[in-house]
Amino acid sequence: MVDVLIVGGGINGCGIARDLAGRGWRVLLCEKDDLAAHTSSASTKLIHGGLRYLEYYEFSLVRKALQEREVLLRSAPHIMWPLRFVMPHDPSMRPAWMVRIGLFLYDHLARREVLPGSRGVDLRAHPAGAPLKSVFRRGFVYSDGWVDDARLVVLNAIDARAKGAEVLTRTRCVGAQRDADGWTAVLEGPAGRRTVRARAVVNAAGPWAEAFLRGVAQPARGEALATRHLRLVKGSHIVVPRVFEHDHAYIFQNPDKRIIFAIPYQGDFTLIGTTDIELSGDDPGAARIAQDEVEYLCTQASRYFEKPILPADVAWTYSGVRPLLDDASGDPSAVTRDYMLESNATAAPLLSVWGGKITTFRKLAEDAADEVGRMLGEARPAWTESAFLAGGDLSAWIGAAKRPDEDFERFVAAVQAKHPWLEASLARRLARAYGARISVVLGDARSMQDMGEAVAPGLHERELRYLRDEEWACSGDDVLWRRSKLGLRFTPEQRERVGAWMREQVPPSAQRVREGVACS
Structure with a gap:
């Protein structure tokens, strides 16, 4: 018997397992593949507020993420560190006054102690201007952070295990029957089948969260567990040999009003991404970059770099699927990246996690643990804001x-x-x-x-x-x-x-x- 069964071993599932275990609950997490096997290892690897979300008036999301940046940077300085971004100014995209207002908001929506503020730069004199086309003479510099996303997931899992959680990879939840007193779940892994009794279930299955509610979780008579639809959006990245020598990253504005990043990566490479493509097909795990995505990223990056980026330069690619709540928006880029926690306590507690971004995983986990405690009638204090992640206390x-x-x-x-x-x-x-x-x-x-x-x-x-x-x-x-x-x-x-x-x-x-x- 456990208190909470968590389905999904991405950043949200592992973050929630860590938080719940640290509050003293008995936790079991199962993941059908490897930890961070899907979306949580396929991000742009940024700890950021999301500058572009200001254009969609997502002020609450941006503020929440900005508040988390320095909390996370302090918790694991070995896998996260500050990063300065350069935005070359292209007058045909957004006027300079609009960019300055956006950066002013970005600087002041949350308190900063570690990260320096934004400023204008002369790209003809700044090292970041050297690899760019000469037409880009001015730009803006601001701060965010970088994270090794897959290792972030593993560190949360290590912490969860150290606090008593059981973490099972390669173990699929194939059935979960709900009754008034709890859940009876069947887990299938390398050792065969195992039946687990849990007081509550957390559905943190990411792109599979809706499918879990529709096909795995078995509701009590007469109830519907799946009340929302996910919009699955594929984001793809390319990695090419190092394009520039300095330690800044770039944020480029594109004619389609999207942005892409070019980021120093693993010393000898540059990471370029991302795309936003509606996912076709029924299996989020099968998402792969398409040739037109490769060409799109190369073309948009080449609008700025003096030396063109060619598809033949690509050393590696990866794609992930963002599970976003469907809001009927016609533009995948405009769908909110904020998270939503949906509680269902008509019988044994069920909490479903919808959406989210890697920067806000700790806050999401804290909110989720608070809600699980409320549904179980056992409120226990939060603890992670000032805590180190595994290996982070130097x-x-x-x-x-x-x-x-x-x-x-x-x-x-x-x-x-x-x-x-x-x-x-x-x-x-x-x-x-x-x-x-x-x-x-x-x-x-x-x-x-x-x-x-x-x-x-x-x-x-x-x-x-x-x-x-x-x-x-x-x-x-x-x-x-x-x-x-x-x-x-x-x-x-x-x-x-x-x-x-x-x-x-x-x-x-x-x-x-x-x-x-x-x-x-």
Whole structure:
């Protein structure tokens, strides 16, 4: 018997599991695939208010997101950091006065302590102007943040488990029967079927949230669980070799009134996205970028960069499906990105999560936990606003926190001082991925020999065992494209070696399922 069963292992599900477990409830989370296997690893990877949403008068959404930026930056400085954005001014898009008003609002809708405000720049003198066409002479600079989205999900899951939650991946909820006293759910995973009794259910299935209510959850007689429709919008991104040398990102205005970003990515690459395309087909998990999306992103980026971006330059692509509440808008870009929590307490409590964006996941989880507590009649205090995420507390290494970006650099220096045998680039990568949990990754290692065989360049057996045992990694893709982005740097042969190691070392077993690391 658990208090709450959560269906869905994306950022919302894992964030809610963490919050509920931290309040003392017994929590079980099941995810049919890997953590962050879908939408939550396919974002533009920004901690941002959403400057463009001001044009749609989404002031509440923007303010909520702006309030969360610095909360998140402080909670996990190893996977999140401040980022400055440059908007070249194109008079044919939006007049300068409109941009200045928007940035003024962006600066002042929420309190800032870490992030600097916006300002105008002369692109003929600023380093960000160098890769741009000479027609762009002026621009604007403002602040937001960057996040490793898939790792953010994993950190929430680690925290949830540390606080008592059970997290099962590769485990599908195939049925959930509701009665007045609770839910009886059937979970199907590598060890077969398991029946779970829960006092409440949280539907955090993302693009599958409506389908869960219509096809999996079984209501009491005479009630309809699905009262809303999702609008599934595909967002696609391309990754190309590094287009510019500086550390700023770009936000580009397009003739169709949309915007795209060009962001420094993984050191040697530039990330460009995103599109907004109505999803066709019945399976959100099958979403892939189309050739016309590749061409669209290349064309729009090439309107600004002196050196054209060509489809042949694309090193990698990814697509995700945003589950937005259908508001009958004709423009997918105009559909709200705000979240809605829908409670149903006509029998055992049910909470469905609709929409949301990665920046507001913590607040969404807090609101969801408050609502679950209300429905269970057991209000318990919120706690996450001042809490660190797994690995985010660097104080044992660097003392008191100052600024998230500066704290991380001090942390890297401390790691290198304590482990001088680690190659500098490897020390930085491990520090960036794991934060203070680098001690768990390294264990008693005192030399590179202690790290085990290099299964691929810079990726050793000790790290793979950590990912297998501590982070629910079960396959090569889990390691290469979600726990890291090392797949970008490895050859097909090297990627296959990682996959082969995982297949050999991660056999499905009932014991691993019981430990909350279900693999198939």
